[in-house]
Amino acid sequence: MQAYLFVHFKEKRTPDGEQVYFGVSKNGFDWEEVNGGDPVLWSYFGDKGVRDFTITRTKEGKFVILATDLSLSYGMLNQYNHSWAKAARYGSKSLAMWQSNDLVNWSEQKMVQLGDDDFGCVWAPDIIYDKNNNDYVIHWSSSHSSNEYGFKGIYYSRTKDFENFSKAQLLIKKEDSGIIDSAMYEEDGKYYLFLKSEQNPGKIILMKSDSITGPFERIHSFDQSMETVEAGQYEAPTAVRLDDGRWCLFLDFYGCSAEEQGYVPFIADRLANGEFIRSDQSFTFPYGYKHGTILAITIEEYERLKSYKKLPSEY
Template sequence: MEAYLFVHFKEKKSPDGEQVYFALSTDGFNWEQVNGGQPVLWSEKGDKGVRDHTIVRTKYGKFYIIATDLSLANHFDGKYKGKWENIVRGGSKYLSLWESDDLLNWSEQRMIELGDEDFGFLWAPEVFHDLMEEDYVIHWTSALASNHFEQKSIYYSRTKDFESFTKPQLLYRKEDSGVIDSALYEENGKYYRFVKSEDNPKGIIMQKGTSLLGEYETVDAFSGEMAKLGSSTYEAPTAYKLSNGKWCLMLDFFGVEGEGQGYVPFVTDDIESGLFIRSDESFSFPYRFKHGTVLSITMEEYSRIKNGY
């Protein structure tokens, strides 16, 4: 792969921000907007707004975009009565999904229901291709009515075709706080998980394990670098491997309103070390992206997207 596609949304007060946006890069450092900075897909179902996008390339040639069904611009003050508590208890019951063969022509939006009546919401889906099982693990954040919605945790479901899904199971629950926004990666037979901890500590934590669904341990070196930031107002971790072998971790900074918020890049020479160093000076963005993921693409796909929109 020689280029990168960033699928994301924009944090705006208007409904057009909570849609599907694309950005492109040939090096993973310098990003350009697609479609003149306008959405490439619009949500027409559910809340008619989507957040927390992920994209996956399947072994059978399909691409899928999956996102949280949630629009604060459309419904925060009305349907949700201005309270996040109401979203936690009864919003985002479905995930939005689009599929494509070429990253240019997309299917009609489809709503998928992975939880049941016990799930208060489904947020921030991510997809991991499990080569061992030859299927795809969708993981997301939820809180359950049976637990009085008191602790957000990470759940998962498996699929081979994005049509049928297994019953949700618990992937990770942190004993001393809620966790949201999970991201999973594999490198040299080891598994790395990034999540946002809501307390003890507040902020992003990194964990590593030897199996996808097994036990993980916290990477202390990463925690040390996060402590140097002087702020815990980061969320939505997403990472991708650069052509030079380094890894870039994007963290979504929400500590300010408006222009200063959005993704901030951190780079490491070796993901196992956990030493991700903030690297703003190496990157350029046409605007501050919000919660999304990066897909490695070919130069042919890069040209197709750039010219197609």
């Protein structure tokens, strides 16, 4: 039996929202807050705020969190002049990183620069282990000088140790739209890549490849699963394989107030067929929360996180 950890942030207008929060669940549907609903980790470097988390368990058993280095609370007014376009063009080229052996005791925050002067902001990382190459592929969305910082594409870097990183390369782009919020999973030796397409359609799409680095082809049956999902209202896909073998895909719904924002679950028997059924009624979370990643954990790890409490003086 396994449990689940959701690493996320809160879309608040105060700096405490753009920090690292944990939620836990025994079944993947009914979620409980960790640390009394307060942040587990706090960002003190870069923009001093973090969003769009990913977490992985390495083959050695270490946990790694990566996040977008961006604070709208601090920066949207005085640094980016209320402009998402400026944040995308001139935002951080680095990701914030923390590491842990037990999900409770974390290393100090480290800034990992993956973009160079040709990149805009490095957004929304995701990590997948490449068993064929025995390393980890970190992929993210960015604008780039190659198309005059127009439509965003997905780029990637490889690492074996989360200390040394290869030069960024293009993973995939879409000619008629920007693509962001990539999330990749392996099933039966194939790789499935969820993306938010910003236009044509303005929805989540699903791609498939024999290789982690592509080339990718579109799974059109998934488009049919998204037919009733409102365009321009969902982002940040994250998925997890449940105990019974089904996949649960969560999409972040932002077509409401910040306090109400949160994920909507969709269930599929297999990624390969692209057929997902919306399952709102089976899902609960104790507060509004934003863009993150789900990780399968052990019951022992679940119990450890449930009893975790961090004092304000310990940040």
